[in-house]
Amino acid sequence: MSQESILPPRESMHYDVVIVGAGPAGLAAAIRLKSLNSDISVVVVEKGSTIGAHILSGAVIDPIGLDQLAPDWRSDPECPLKTRVATDQFYYLTKTRGVRLPNWAMPRLMSNHGNFIGSLGGIVRWLGARAEALGVEIYAGFAATELLYGDKREVVGIATGDMGVGRDGHPKTGFTRGMELFGKYILLAEGARGSLSKRAIARYGLDSVSGQQKYGIGLKELWQVSDNVFSSGLVQHTFGWPLSKGASGGSFLYHYGDRLVSVGFVVHLNYENPTLSPFDEFQRFKTHPLVRDTFVGGKRIAYGARVIASGGWQSAPKLVFPGGALIGCSAGFVNLARIKGSHNAILSGILAAEKACQALAEGRTNDELNDYESSWRDSVIGRDLYNVRNVKPLWSRFGLVPGVGLGGLDMWTNELFKSSIFGTLKHGKPDSDTLRPLSEVTPIVYPKPDSVLTFDKPSSVYLSNTNHEEDQPIHLRLHDPDIPIRDNLPRFGEPSRLYCPAGVYEVVYANAAGDGDPRFVINAQNCVHCKTCDIKDPAKNIEWVPPEGGGGPNYPDM
Ligand SMILES: Cc1cc2nc3c(=O)[nH]c(=O)nc-3n(C[C@H](O)[C@H](O)[C@H](O)COP(=O)(O)OP(=O)(O)OC[C@H]3O[C@@H](n4cnc5c(N)ncnc54)[C@H](O)[C@@H]3O)c2cc1C
Numbered sequence: 001m002s003q004e005s006i007l008p009p010r011e012s013m014h015y016d017v018v019i020v021g022a023g024p025a026g027l028a029a030a031i032r033l034k035s036l037n038s039d040i041s042v043v044v045v046e047k048g049s050t051i052g053a054h055i056l057s058g059a060v061i062d063p064i065g066l067d068q069l070a071p072d073w074r075s076d077p078e079c080p081l082k083t084r085v086a087t088d089q090f091y092y093l094t095k096t097r098g099v100r101l102p103n104w105a106m107p108r109l110m111s112n113h114g115n116f117i118g119s120l121g122g123i124v125r126w127l128g129a130r131a132e133a134l135g136v137e138i139y140a141g142f143a144a145t146e147l148l149y150g151d152k153r154e155v156v157g158i159a160t161g162d163m164g165v166g167r168d169g170h171p172k173t174g175f176t177r178g179m180e181l182f183g184k185y186i187l188l189a190e191g192a193r194g195s196l197s198k199r200a201i202a203r204y205g206l207d208s209v210s211g212q213q214k215y216g217i218g219l220k221e222l223w224q225v226s227d228n229v230f231s232s233g234l235v236q237h238t239f240g241w242p243l244s245k246g247a248s249g250g251s252f253l254y255h256y257g258d259r260l261v262s263v264g265f266v267v268h269l270n271y272e273n274p275t276l277s278p279f280d281e282f283q284r285f286k287t288h289p290l291v292r293d294t295f296v297g298g299k300r301i302a303y304g305a306r307v308i309a310s311g312g313w314q315s316a317p318k319l320v321f322p323g324g325a326l327i328g329c330s331a332g333f334v335n336l337a338r339i340k341g342s343h344n345a346i347l348s349g350i351l352a353a354e355k356a357c358q359a360l361a362e363g364r365t366n367d368e369l370n371d372y373e374s375s376w377r378d379s380v381i382g383r384d385l386y387n388v389r390n391v392k393p394l395w396s397r398f399g400l401v402p403g404v405g406l407g408g409l410d411m412w413t414n415e416l417f418k419s420s421i422f423g424t425l426k427h428g429k430p431d432s433d434t435l436r437p438l439s440e441v442t443p444i445v446y447p448k449p450d451s452v453l454t455f456d457k458p459s460s461v462y463l464s465n466t467n468h469e470e471d472q473p474i475h476l477r478l479h480d481p482d483i484p485i486r487d488n489l490p491r492f493g494e495p496s497r498l499y500c501p502a503g504v505y506e507v508v509y510a511n512a513a514g515d516g517d518p519r520f521v522i523n524a525q526n527c528v529h530c531k532t533c534d535i536k537d538p539a540k541n542i543e544w545v546p547p548e549g550g551g552g553p554n555y556p557d558m
């Protein structure tokens, strides 16, 4: 008899719209639905222990989305988005120098004039309170683990995960069955590489006409810095050092609030050298002469990591399926050149909500919201992504410096002439397929952390306040448990040890000299839910599934 058949049945609740994920996309959809018709019943489930606990972003916010969603946000004292961008700088870094690119040479769309700096975590907390005041039910601490299907293959709801299941898969003391939440429409707002979104994309072939999605891993620290280095409203981006050939990405550094500096580093996951460690590249970046003084005498307050969707226009899958739709970064709506996606997350939440509201008014249920699909490319979201569609493929094809130059030129021609000499370029291989074998690369050796500017993974993960119930099934599933040691270790040095920003994966030997048979160890309790392993494993062998609701990072204001 299967485990499922001996468990008590799940209780169920019915709503008009069920939303998975309380990020900017999910909450914008919830708020718009309730604002359009207060009789529509809306529920949001969120896997973080509280709203915002799993949100990690830069964040320089283009207010275009908030202006539509909550036009009074600037005058609302509760809205935490207060710092206006004052200075906008872009640098190319060599090992010892920073070469500033003049603002006049930058395409207009790259300008941060009129944008605001803040914590996206803080913003979603504020949006969450607004949604609840409108009557939206929000359940934080509940992970949606299953899509529920009707007779016609349509999605009719979601189920939240059971709580209190032991490592062996059996119920233990305190076991609580998950809930079934049925809706006339289900909006998936899980952010980049959402686990249910991935299933919906596969089941309905939503990516059969688009290019594959591309990703970067973004690592971030929040610092409180000394008065003498703080410059409210300063926005600084860099590319170049410490990344070398075969890897691209760059840094961001934003000054806001009470002497807060948000510093982060994005490494595109199509990097080639398996000995590259995004975490250590980030640590090295902070030692560059351009930025190191920012941190001297300061205090590191928080750390975290999250993948960022970067395929843009060409990679957006079909957004609708019978019974629901993808919104926000579940759909991949990031403008990578601007490193911004939260405005599109909000705008897509609004757009999908309007189409769902219309469908409900027509008495429709669990069909495809085709108007959402057919309208996004001509909307502000589409225009935002279209103008930068070649930037990432050009970086990948021509390498960092020529690629950035050509990408800049392409943005200019798109802006001025509404067309590109390149047309629309395709992305290269999937990120899982770009690693070269150890035998073909020069190993990268990283300096030891000094615990002042640079740190190790354990002390960093500590600052993410990550917590999981240890006695639960491992949520990082290996399709074949032998692959890490048998295949990945000899060929690539088992790269998960390096790309995982939380030190979840280890290869251990009987003693420090490396004697005995190697063993692959998964420290699942450290996982910060960044989803990198679900994307970068060269054998596509790791599947990230939601752990027990409430587990994972507890970001203060990231
Ligand atoms: C390092 C970094 C820097 C960035 N900088 C900027 C910036 O400066 N400006 C900008 O505009 N954008 C920036 N972005 C992009 C921006 O953060 C995203 O575009 C935005 O957060 C997308 O919003 P979302 O609502 O789609 O997803 P998310 O913000 O990821 O929210 C998704 C929510 O859904 C929850 N969830 C996921 N799966 C489930 C599930 N199965 N069950 C229940 N809950 C679930 C998650 O816990 C999370 O709370 C950055 C991203 C990164 C990684």
Ligand code: SF4
Residues within 6 Å of the ligand: 476, 499, 500, 501, 502, 503, 504, 505, 526, 527, 528, 529, 530, 531, 532, 533, 534, 544
């Ligand atoms: S285990 Fe995977 S999802 Fe978790 S932190 Fe590591 S790479 Fe990210």
